[in-house]
Amino acid sequence: MTNTTVDDSEPGRDGNVRRPTSLADEDDLDAFVADADAALVEFYTDGCGICASMEPVLGNVARALDVDVALINPRDDPPLVERFDVRSVPLFVLFVDGEPVSRRAEGFIAGDDLTAWVEEHAA
Helix, strand or coil: CCCCCCCCCCECCCCCECCCEEECCHHHHHHHHHCCCEEEEEECCCCCHHHHHHHHHHHHHHHHHCCEEEEECCCCCHHHHHHCCCCCCCEEEEEECCEEEEEECCCCCCHHHHHHHHHHHHC
16 A cells, blocks of 8 residues: 655646535535535544545545545534434545435545545546
C-alpha cells in the first residue's frame, strides 16, 4: 500500500483546488449532491481516527477523478442516520445525478481502491 499526502495547492482538472467540503446537515447534503454530476460523501464522527485519515485520500480522489467530495457528521441528525442506514463510520456514499448509487463501510480504503470503486459506479 502506498501512503499518499494531499497538496492542497494542487489544482484539479478544472484548475480549482480540490478539498473535501464540510457539510452541516441534511439540507447541505441534498444541495451538494444536487449540484454535482458525481459526488463522494464520507459520513464520519468526531474522534474517529480512521475517518480523519480518509480526508487526504478523498482530496486525492477528487483531484484524480474530478469528482466533488464532502464530509458530513450525522451524529446530531437522526433522520440522516436513518435515511442512509449509517451503522458504522467511515461510510462512503457515491451519488450520481443526485441519487445514491453505491456505498462502502469497510474502514480505511486505500486511494487506488476508492478511485477504482468511484470509477466503476460513476460510469
